[in-house]
Amino acid sequence: MQQIISWNVASVRARLDNVLKLLNEKNPDIVFLQEIKTTDDTFPSFDFLTEGYQAVINGQKSYNGVAILSKKPLVNVIDELPGFQDGEPKQARFIQAEDQEGTVYICVYVPNGNAPEKNPQDTSKLQYKLEWMQAFNAYIDALLKQGKSVIFGGDFNVIERDTDVYNPDAYRTNALMVAPVRQRFAELNALPVTNTIRHFNPEPHTYSFWDFQMMAWSKNWGMLLDALFVSNNLMPTVTKAGVLKEVRGWDKTSDHAPIYCTLNK
DNA sequence: ATGCCCCCGGTTCGGGGA
Numbered sequence: 084m085q086q087i088i089s090w091n092v093a094s095v096r097a098r099l100d101n102v103l104k105l106l107n108e109k110n111p112d113i114v115f116l117q118e119i120k121t122t123d124d125t126f127p128s129f130d131f132l133t134e135g136y137q138a139v140i141n142g143q144k145s146y147n148g149v150a151i152l153s154k155k156p157l158v159n160v161i162d163e164l165p166g167f168q169d170g171e172p173k174q175a176r177f178i179q180a181e182d183q184e185g186t187v188y189i190c191v192y193v194p195n196g197n198a199p200e201k202n203p204q205d206t207s208k209l210q211y212k213l214e215w216m217q218a219f220n221a222y223i224d225a226l227l228k229q230g231k232s233v234i235f236g237g238d239f240n241v242i243e244r245d246t247d248v249y250n251p252d253a254y255r256t257n258a259l260m261v262a263p264v265r266q267r268f269a270e271l272n273a274l275p276v277t278n279t280i281r282h283f284n285p286e287p288h289t290y291s292f293w294d295f296q297m298m299a300w301s302k303n304w305g306m307l308l309d310a311l312f313v314s315n316n317l318m319p320t321v322t323k324a325g326v327l328k329e330v331r332g333w334d335k336t337s338d339h340a341p342i343y344c345t346l347n348k
Numbered sequence: 349a350t351g352c353c354c355c356c357g358g359t360t361c362g363g364g365g366a
Contacts, residue, residue, distance in 0.1 A: 093354075094354085097356090121356090144357085145364085146355095146363085195366060199363085254366090259366065292366075294366070295353035299353095308366080337354095
């Protein structure tokens with residue numbers, strides 16, 4: 084039995100107590116963290132070691148940042164998306180590691196892509212998102228063609244279907260939902276991989292994010308933005324997957340709920 | 349149409365999130 088959890092924590096230091104509580108309650112083997120919002124040297128590695136988890140980190144000051152926690156040893160860490168020409172400063176949105184059996188784990192924080200509020204004409208962020216997604220798809224495709232077993236997940240910042248959001252008409256022009264973004268995500272899904280969250284939770288209005296604003300949580304104004312994929316060779320071993328919705332109700336928690344999948348291997 | 353809320357860095361506000 085192996086359980087993998089993915090969580091956009093919106094600052095790992097501000098949510099440390101909640102992350103530790105999640106580890107204690109769910110006892111996952113692997114945890115993908117996004118938006119840790121801290122550099123490697125200020126990441127609370129010791130707190131996780133005390134709980135029995137090693138951490139591999141791709142940190143960044145203030146923004147972005149991803150990490151993988153693991154009970155078993157991880158090797159061959161890659162901390163940038165291969166084939167993607169990043170700007171300056173580099174944005175920490177990708178981390179990969181392998182276990183000793185050669186299974187590849189990838190944790191991602193896909194760019195949001197929305198223009199800054201003060202300059203709504205600026206489409207450079209959307210362009211960056213599209214290029215990032217294209218490079219990611221090409222990289223996953225290459226790994227699969229090498230015959231790798233791959234488990235990858237995180238915050239994809241895509242509203243894949245209208246039924247993945249409380250009010251789709253309010254988001255038609257949003258970078259979470261515009262056609263080219265959905266197209267890139269469709270291309271990822273067309274590879275021999277399965278989004279276990281979708282597979283085991285096909286019912287509409289399954290959400291993983293509720294905005295801090297607008298009292299979104301209490302009104303269930305949510306979105307499904309997070310996903311956990313496995314390469315199809317692993318699918319026969321996956322027994323369940325879903326959203327740990329109750330965590331969104333915890334005190335001082337993230338605006339995302341964790342998602343999980345369980346493998347019988 | 350805008351802001352709500354929340355974090356970070358650095359200072360009492362701006363940037364970023366989605």
